[in-house]
Amino acid sequence: MPFEFTAAQNFPDYTGHKCMVARHLTPQMYEQLYKLKTVNGVTLDKCIQPSVDNSGRIIGLVAGDPESYEVFKPLFDAVINEKHLGFGPEDKHPAPDLDASKLRGGQFPEQYVKSCRIRTGRGVKGFCFPPSINRAERREVERIVVEALSGLTGDLAGKYYPLSKMTKEEEQQLINDHFLFQKPTGHLMVNSGAVRDWPDARGIWHNNEKTFLIWLNEEDQVRIIAMQHGGDLKAVFERFSRGITEIARLMKEKGHEWSWSERFGFLCTCPSNLGTGMRASVHLQLHKLSKDPRFEDIVFGLQLQKRGTGGEHTEAVDDVYDISNRARLKKTEREFVQLLIDGVEKLIEMEKRLEQGQSIDDLVPAKA
DSSP states (O other): TTTSSOOOHHHHTTTOOOOOHHHOOOOOOOOTTTTTTTOOOOOHHHHHHHHOOOOOSOOOOOOOSSSSSTTTTTHHHHHHHHHHTOTTTTTTOOOOOOOOOGGOOOOOOOTEEEEEEEEEOBBTTSSSSSSTTOOHHHHHHHHHHHHHTTTTGHHHHHHHHEEGGHHHHHHHHHHHTTTOOOOOOOOOOOOOOHTTTTTOOOEEEEOOOEEEEEESSSSEEEEEEEESSHHHHHHHHHHHHHHHHHHOOOOTTTTOOOOOEETTOOOOOOGGGGGGGOOEEEEOTTTTTTGGGTHHHHHTTTTTEEBBTTTTTOOOOEEOOOOEOOSSSSSHHHHHHHHHHHHHHHHHHHHHHHHHTOOOOGGGGOOO
């Protein structure tokens, strides 16, 4: 019989846990939400499972479906407010702005910027997100999205590679191109159950030029990526915007659309990817600036984030760093790309000064 135990009996043991959920989920809140379910049957326990199974500094919360954000609103709102450095009940994410023509700058010298990449996550309205989706739903999401992708033309035209049917040659080529995604091992995917039935209904699509890429049914139902070598971030954003707009149009022709909230913008599995869900990044080589003891604070002060070239929790190679917008919510797509452009220009200016033995003190952003 469901819920035969009390909320107090079932409350998680967060002893030694450092996640956001542990800071916000009180016994009283848990009792309030314990027996609630979304229209798809998602429970609070499903959403907080990563926080129970991992004691590290993580968020620890996933949405099983779009309705999770409303049904379990007290917890999601508290976590979202902390993660996004202030986003209260009355705050609202702005409408999308994908107009690349409004950007200022964005074409960097290849001496410093080695490649550019913009990615975002999307969910198809009416379906559960990967932590709670069943096999039939996942296959239907794959069908809907692949059908839309087949309608792309011109420089966006390409081919879909299902993971379960990939030849060894195709697999090796995708590995060589750094496109292939393997069965994830990270806490968000494993602890949430999003890797169930792998590789059923998962796959990769890319255009013929290999500059526009789609991952299907990984952390989010859809991961959309535009990229290219060199320093032309504006061109990457233009392709990203054009591609994502065309996919939405082709889906709408068949009666489908993305999961969207008037308050939060586009909805994804992890609360960290609400709003635009977009991470615009460049691989930036900074031989001199990276040695400055203020480097971490400089990047943070520019509202940017740095990683190694292999992604999160990796190290830089030959002083090449992955530099991206830090936030996803509260600004439009174009505003986040402009923020990255302005920040990278400042970082390159600092690097040039240091190459010439000059001071950068007047360029260092003030600490908040």
